Amino acid sequence: PDAGLAPGMASSPVLLLTSLSADDEAAWLHALRSAMPDEVVETDPDRPAVEIAIVANPPPGGLRGLPALKWVHSLWAGVDGLLKDPTVPDVPVLRLVDPTMAQAMAETVAAAVLGLHREFDVYGAQQRAGLWSARPFRFARDRAVTILGLGEMGRASAALLKAVGFDVRGWSRSGATIEGVRTFAGADGFLQAVRGAEILVNLLPLTPETEGVLCAKTFEALAGGACVVNFGRGGHVAESDLVDALNSGRLRHAVLDVFRTEPPPAGHPFWSHPGVTILPHVAAPTDMSSASAVVAVAVATYRMTGVAPEGLDRRRGY
Ligand code: NDP
Numbered sequence: 001p002d003a004g005l006a007p008g009m010a011s012s013p014v015l016l017l018t019s020l021s022a023d024d025e026a027a028w029l030h031a032l033r034s035a036m037p038d039e040v041v042e043t044d045p046d047r048p049a050v051e052i053a054i055v056a057n058p059p060p061g062g063l064r065g066l067p068a069l070k071w072v073h074s075l076w077a078g079v080d081g082l083l084k085d086p087t088v089p090d091v092p093v094l095r096l097v098d099p100t101m102a103q104a105m106a107e108t109v110a111a112a113v114l115g116l117h118r119e120f121d122v123y124g125a126q127q128r129a130g131l132w133s134a135r136p137f138r139f140a141r142d143r144a145v146t147i148l149g150l151g152e153m154g155r156a157s158a159a160l161l162k163a164v165g166f167d168v169r170g171w172s173r174s175g176a177t178i179e180g181v182r183t184f185a186g187a188d189g190f191l192q193a194v195r196g197a198e199i200l201v202n203l204l205p206l207t208p209e210t211e212g213v214l215c216a217k218t219f220e221a222l223a224g225g226a227c228v229v230n231f232g233r234g235g236h237v238a239e240s241d242l243v244d245a246l247n248s249g250r251l252r253h254a255v256l257d258v259f260r261t262e263p264p265p266a267g268h269p270f271w272s273h274p275g276v277t278i279l280p281h282v283a284a285p286t287d288m289s290s291a292s293a294v295v296a297v298a299v300a301t302y303r304m305t306g307v308a309p310e311g312l313d314r315r316r317g318y
Pocket of ligand 1: 077078079101105148149150151152153154171172173174175176186203204205206207209210231232233257258281282283284285318
């Protein structure tokens with residue numbers, strides 16, 4: 001090909017496929033075009049020519065009818081929704097791995113864990129009851145915190161909690177090495193990781209194996225009056241188990257950022273439960289410009305090499 005003109009560039013527009021609001025879609029289009037000024041990024045391109053699709057909540061079946069499609073890049077870090085669609089063609093699928101997101105997640109995890117550690121939820125309840133009463137002070141080093149999932153999000157969060165001084169444990173499929181953090185692997189390591197923890201932070205991807213991991217059996221293994229932070233996906237929570245555990249005092253408080261239906265329907269018990277803090281899926285917001293820069297690198301590499309990037313393991317589900 002001519003120097004400066006990447007192979008297939010002119011004839012291969014990049015498809016942006018979303019079911020977001022018109023405003024959000026337009027903002028993504030702008031961010032992606034700014035990050036890839038040499039590419040033609042369109043929401044409605046000549047479909048037979050499309051080799052690359054960039055997706056954010058694509059409508060089910062939306063990736064059908066793209067005979068030249070070589071790979072798909074999601075704009076989200078979690079791809080459980082995308083992989084549920086059986087019509088997604090058998091091409092590499094990439095999820096968003098953006099270091100700025102891991103930093104954001106670590107900050108939100110630290111905020112939630114420190115708030116629970118210093119019992120802001122308890123003081124909030126006391127305030128509403130007009131009560132002035134100091135709780136016994138404890139140092140972070142005396143508080144056991146377990147993180148489920150030691151990927152991009154979990155590792156950054158574990159490192160920050162460790163830096164604050166918490167007694168941090170972590171759990172993942174294969175185990176991981178994080179300085180100062182005791183890590184456990186696989187089904188056999190699960191109980192060791194969670195037993196006696198006072199704060200449990202979930203940062204797993206949602207897969208058939210991890211669905212409902214935050215259930216009565218898990219809560220039973222934690223210290224009495226423990227707290228749960230769910231920043232993974234709503235499907236990780238067995239909702240009635242959580243409400244029962246909060247009602248019985250088995251758990252003290254839950255900070256939830258993700259829900260089976262977002263937002264949870266009016267009247268859902270989480271809305272009014274005094275033991276629940278609801279965040280509107282803001283733990284690690286996607287930054288359009290840094291996400292677009294990440295996607296742009298993948299597109300540029302593909303244009304240079306003609307080789308589709310390696311996708312995630314679809315069988316494993318993350
Ligand atoms: P990664 O794929 O980098 O990490 C996933 C981690 O979970 C890995 O440590 C993996 O183990 C572990 N894991 C997966 N399945 C199992 C299993 N069956 N048993 C034990 N461990 C398992 O993902 P990220 O860290 O980037 O993101 C994790 C999730 O966080 C996303 O899928 C998404 O749902 C959620 N998220 C939420 C956001 C929010 O704003 N609330 C924002 C971004 C992400 P191993 O290391 O061995 O592979």
